[in-house]
Amino acid sequence: MPLLMGIVNVTPDSFSDGGNYLNNQAAIDHALRLEDAGADLLDIGGESTRPYSHSVSSDEELRRVLPVFEGLAGRVQCPLSIDTSKSSVARAAIERGAEIVNDVTGLEGDSQMLPLAVESGVGVCAMHMQGTPQTMQDAPHYVDVVAEIHQYLHQRKMGLLAGGVELARICLDPGIGFGKTHAHNLGLLRACDAFLDLGCPILVGHSRKGFVGEVIGDKRASRDAGTLGFSLALAAKRIHILRVHEVAATRHALLCFAAAGGCA
Numbered sequence: 001m002p003l004l005m006g007i008v009n010v011t012p013d014s015f016s017d018g019g020n021y022l023n024n025q026a027a028i029d030h031a032l033r034l035e036d037a038g039a040d041l042l043d044i045g046g047e048s049t050r051p052y053s054h055s056v057s058s059d060e061e062l063r064r065v066l067p068v069f070e071g072l073a074g075r076v077q078c079p080l081s082i083d084t085s086k087s088s089v090a091r092a093a094i095e096r097g098a099e100i101v102n103d104v105t106g107l108e109g110d111s112q113m114l115p116l117a118v119e120s121g122v123g124v125c126a127m128h129m130q131g132t133p134q135t136m137q138d139a140p141h142y143v144d145v146v147a148e149i150h151q152y153l154h155q156r157k158m159g160l161l162a163g164g165v166e167l168a169r170i171c172l173d174p175g176i177g178f179g180k181t182h183a184h185n186l187g188l189l190r191a192c193d194a195f196l197d198l199g200c201p202i203l204v205g206h207s208r209k210g211f212v213g214e215v216i217g218d219k220r221a222s223r224d225a226g227t228l229g230f231s232l233a234l235a236a237k238r239i240h241i242l243r244v245h246e247v248a249a250t251r252h253a254l255l256c257f258a259a260a261g262g263c264a
Contacts (some may be wrong), residue, residue, distance in 0.1 A: 001263055002235050005041040005243040006034030007207065010064040011048045027105050028071035035076050037248035040108040041100065041241070042076065044068055044093075045083030049104050049178070051137040058088045065089065069096035081125070081211065084188055087112035093119050104129055104178060105158045120165035125171040126156045130167060130179025140179045146233075149174050153198055171241065177210065179231045185211040193237040205243035206230050228253050235263040 010027045032043050045054050045066035072080065075098065081100035084094035087110045090101045099122055106126040107113045132142050134213045140177050142148050153172045154220065160170050174188050174195060184208075195202045206212070212226040213219035224246050231242050231250050235257060244250050256261055 001038040001258050002231075002239055003241045004038060004247050004250055005203065005241055006031070006037075006039035006247045006256075007243060007245050008034070008042055008044045009048070010044065010046045010067065010068055024067040027068045031068065032075065034247045037077050038251035039078055039247045041079050041081055042072075043081040043083050043100075043102055043243060044098075045102075046089070047084065049133045051177075052134060058086045058093065058233050059125060061086060062087045062092055066092055066096060069093055073097050079123075080124075085109040085113070087116050091116055091120075094122055099123060100125060102173075103127065104133075104175070106152075107160065108156075114160070114163045114165070117160075117169075121166075121169070121170065124152070124160065124165060125173055126160065127173035127178065128152050128156075128175040129204075131150075133178075137179070140181055140184060142184060143186050145180065145184045146194055149188065150194060150198070153195060156240060157198060157200060167200070171201045171203050172198055173205065176204060176206045180209045182214045185209070186215075189233065192234065192239055194207055201240035203241040203243060204234055204239050206234070207242075207244040207246070210221045224249065232257050232262065238263070 008027055008031045044065055046061040067082065077097040080097055082090050082098040083101045084090050085103050085105045090113060101117060101122055101149045102125040103113060105125045106128065107124060128223060157170055157172060161167060174192065176185050176188060192204060208223040209228050212223040216226045228249060232244060232253060235254055
């Protein structure tokens with residue numbers, strides 16, 4: 001059964017829950033609820049990476065996330081992840097208990113991120129993204145989306161190893177919704193078990209994204225049930241980590257799915 005990474009967005013503009021947990025205590029309480037609901041990991045981020053989002057300064061990102069890490073210190077058992085592409089933010093979060101750096105640029109957006117990962121010994125999650133959050137949905141194009149992203153993730157794995165990151169500390173993410181069309185996203189989800197041969201845990205972040213609304217035929221409807229459907233499909237394909245908003249519902253669905261023989 002896959003591990004569940006609970007999402008803690010400390011932002012005013014994330015696509016699904018922006019502003020809900022911008023208050024420090026609200027974010028801390030939300031993280032604690034996610035762990036109680038069965039989260040195996042908690043991913044805390046202070047900058048939205050939704051399509052056409054605006055970047056924020058490192059000072060603003062630090063202002064948002066550091067009180068949350070400090071408030072969770074000694075209160076959670078599961079590992080904490082910092083969702084950032086800035087090494088200064090990652091370093092400060094690591095000093096306050098973060099054990100994982102989840103970087104949408106694949107640790108390529110900041111030249112100091114890879115040395116920091118090696119120095120600190122944290123786990124890293126390297127994601128594929130075509131373009132930047134400001135440009136990625138303008139006209140994403142691939143000849144073979146699965147093959148091209150597989151090649152990129154293999155190259156990132158080899159680059160991280162060459163840079164000094166231990167294999168056991170590397171996780172890879174095909175980047176659902178990051179420079180992909182609806183068809184690209186579905187193609188990746190249908191074939192995501194093709195990434196298992198990379199020899200690293202595979203993380204998929206599909207929760208509440210726009211393609212879910214496309215599939216169910218109602219962009220305004222709640223995407224939680226649709227997200228659950230994709231979560232079960234990913235579990236059946238032996239994906240290692242699911243990054244989700246609704247941890248309790250996902251945990252319950254996976255337990256029942258496994259009880260019926262749906263996944264190991």
